Amino acid sequence: MATIQTRKNKTGETYRVGYYDENGKLKFTPTFKNKAGAEKIAHIVDTRGAEAALRLIGAKPKSNAVTLREWFAKYLERKSLFLEAGTIAGYQAEAERTWLGRLGDLPIEAITRTDVYDWVRWQAEQETHRSKQRRVREKSAGMKKPSPIKRVSPANDPKRPRATVARTGNCDP
Incomplete structure (x- = not known):
């Protein structure tokens, strides 16, 4: 307590x-x-x-535990024996761009599902290169700012046409 x-x-x-x-x-x-x-x-x-x-x-707990960042560096070191330098650099860049910044300083044993779910949620909210380009094209074309995207399950989408199959099992129209 x-x-x-x-x-x-x-x-x-x-x-x-x-x-x-x-x-x-x-x-x-x-x-x-x-x-x-x-x-x-x-x-x-x-x-x-x-x-x-x-x-x-933002305080760092004092621990001898290995962080995800340290583990990933050792992992890349082992993989560098079998992979090209460009591949290793690509892995490192991708990790830095995505999960290493948010999860890298955590001890591996301390990472929970909630931490990963929070990271996935955060990652989904990040702007991508493609979304930036789309916004520039829309602005230059004089289009209005699009409304925020609503996440809808396709199964619950009221505008989605429903397939109906007769009780005979015949799927032909």
């Missing part, structure tokens, strides 16, 4: 969240200027753990 500690100084009060690490040692987060922020982090410590809370505020 996380606790909130109030600290008084010349400029007012600051707050920090106390939690116990995996060895049972009491540790504290960096300080917060308002109590509401400390309460939110304390809730995250209680529900998702200290590592998730520290990741959220």
Whole structure:
């Protein structure tokens, strides 16, 4: 269970969240200027753990665990024995462009499904080269800005024509 500690100084009060690490040692987060922020982090410590809370505020938990970035560098080093330098560079560039920036600094054991789902959601919202080109073409053609894309399942699309098959099993029109 996380606790909130109030600290008084010349400029007012600051707050920090106390939690116990995996060895049972009491540790504290960096300080917060308002109590509401400390309460939110304390809730995250209680529900998702200290590592998730520290990741959220940008503090790096001290750990000997291998991060995804370190593992990927070793993986590419092994693959470089069998692959061309350009292929390795392409893998590295693709990883940097997509998942390494968001997930790379996390210890491998700490990556959860939620982290991956959040990354997939974030990735889907990113603008692509193709979408930038489309917007430039539409602007030069004098078209209105398109409305945001709504994600609709094809099975639930009311405009989609439904195929009907007679009870006889004959699919010919």
